[in-house]
Amino acid sequence: MIASVYDAVVIGGGLHGLSAALHLARGGARVTLLERSWLGRHASGASAAGVRTLGRDFAEVPLALEAMTMWHEISALVGDDCGFHAHGQVRVAENRAELQVLEQRHSALRSLGYDHEEIVDARELKRLLPHVAPHCIGAAVARDNGAADPHRTLRAFRRAAEAAGVTLRENCGVEAIERAGECWRLRTACGVFEAPNLVNAAGAWAGEVAALVGDRIPLGTKASMMIVTERMNPLVKPVVSSVGRPLSLKQTDQGTLLIGGGVQGRFDLKKEEATVDFAALSKAARTVSELFPVVRDVRIVRAWAGLEAKTVDLLPVIGLSPNAPGVAHAFGFSGHGFQLVPVVGAAIAELVLHGGTNRPIAAFDARRLMAKEAAA
Ligand SMILES: Cc1cc2nc3c(=O)[nH]c(=O)nc-3n(C[C@H](O)[C@H](O)[C@H](O)COP(=O)(O)OP(=O)(O)OC[C@H]3O[C@@H](n4cnc5c(N)ncnc54)[C@H](O)[C@@H]3O)c2cc1C
Missing domain, CATH: 3.50.50.60 (FAD/NAD(P)-binding domain)
Incomplete structure (x- = not known):
């Protein structure tokens, strides 16, 4: 041939x-x-x-910062804005110990000369996320981060x-x-x-x-899962994650919530299949309703899982x-x-x-x- x-x-x-x-x-x-x-x-x-430098492994930070600059000019690269909105990313601390984890990371970043993350108190957190549960006491924030449309x-x-x-x-x-x-x-x-x-x-x-x-x-293999809900009133603008639990929450322009954060489904690499594990997924849903009590009754419309490789x-x-x-x-x-x-x-x-x-x-x-x- x-x-x-x-x-x-x-x-x-x-x-x-x-x-x-x-x-x-x-x-x-x-x-x-x-x-x-x-x-x-x-x-x-x-x-x-999610388009985030927030919380990246230090080894990835230089590449991720360059990528972030590229995302802000993504139309110049591919002729379209890819649905990218820089509404920020917020990693919420629910208690003092979690806030300390964020503060320690923040000072380590500072000592290396990086200033892309900041620590905010409960008051600023409430301004960024008006519906967040009152027990949340602070967060790490990267204001130029955001999310795109895959x-x-x-x-x-x-x-x-x-x-x-x-x-x-x-x-x-x-x-x-x-x-x-x-x-x-x-x-x-x-x-x-x-x-x-x-x-x-x-x-x-x-x-x-x-x-x-x-x-x-x-x-190794990851089979990360996602949930999409029915549309609801404006809840969050930034992408939200949590220090202590697997969570990623964002709201689309249409008002639906996208919930993920690494909860794992099942997979069969030979069949090229990833399937949703509803018991595990319910934990992600519960986390969201604990951090944002107002979403407790929102209905889930669809769930899926996607496959990718993970290293040790x-x-x-x-x-x-x-x-x-x-x-x-x-x-x-x-x-x-x-x-x-x-x-x-x-x-x-x-x-x-x-x-x-x-x-x-x-x-x-x-x-x-x-x-x-x-x-x-
Ligand atoms: C549910 C979920 C949520 C995620 N959320 C985020 C997020 O918020 N932010 C973030 O930064 N990242 C996120 N990720 C990770 C991100 O999506 C992936 O890291 C990225 O898309 C990987 O792209 P890729 O091109 O390497 O892999 P893929 O998109 O999987 O592409 C690999 C392709 O290779 C093909 N292929 C395999 N073998 C062969 C072969 N022998 N011959 C020809 N083709 C082959 C496959 O069919 C596949 O299409 C998420 C991932 C998942 C699953």
Whole structure:
């Protein structure tokens, strides 16, 4: 069979694959993106789309801050605002011990020169969240954070990638990868492809794709769940999370509440399925009604779960493969990769096109996980 030849093949049509493909094509590469089902089928289409620097692991802060600047100018990148609103993010403390956790983090950030988070008292918290329960005593706030619309974001990245010349192929799962001279040869459900460069953005299945090029990178799986409620009167403008419990709450422009925060459903990676665990989900619903008693009687309209890879340290894998020439990895976002989409695509394109990047990605090298696997 004759192979289609490109400069780079991106495996995985979620937002990270689309962003890498877009930046690669803008950098002058001939790129195709191969997606096993349809674009946005997994984590990117299921996402709560929170755009947050608040509470990030310190290793992620520099990249997340750059990504935040990019989100504020996202139209310049993809020709659409992606439904991004910077109404802020608020992490609520329900007692003194939780507030201390936030204060300690805040001073550690300050000592490193970061000032993107602030601590607010009960009075300012009440101003930001008028319906919050009276026992909440303060919060950490990032005022330039917010949330986007995941489907609008997918459409915008898709259109921008196509306009930049990327060939997008859906129903095109990669089944085997082998070396062919200086190139990689990929056998897929829609033909054979060859390229000197590969980007592994295969989400929950990225460990399998990595193994096809010889990288054994241990990964876990997340099946985070979301609830959407009926419409209600204005309740919250910022995205709300909690120090002590798994929670993410936001209100859409239409008035529905989106509730998530990491409560886990069930999954079957082979069948590519994530299913809702209603008992676990009820805990997230209870948390919301305890923090915002006014929502106690609101009706749930829909619930879903989405699949993605998680690493043992909950940091992503971003970087060139230590073993496979021309292969770049971008996966393992462990439940918080949406915000990083614009900047990770740019970093991956630099790695592929120039062999390196000045962006601070050393903490995300795959070798930290491979060493643990080898030692086990
Ligand atoms: C319910 C939920 C809520 C979330 N909320 C937030 C949030 O508020 N803020 C935040 O920052 N992040 C959030 N996240 C995380 C964020 O959505 C993800 O980190 C991000 O979307 C991951 O994008 P991705 O492109 O890496 O993966 P995906 O979107 O999963 O894309 C990977 C793609 O690779 C394809 N693929 C796999 N194997 C192959 C193969 N062999 N050949 C071809 N294609 C293949 C899959 O079909 C899939 O479409 C949330 C995630 C979930 C599930």
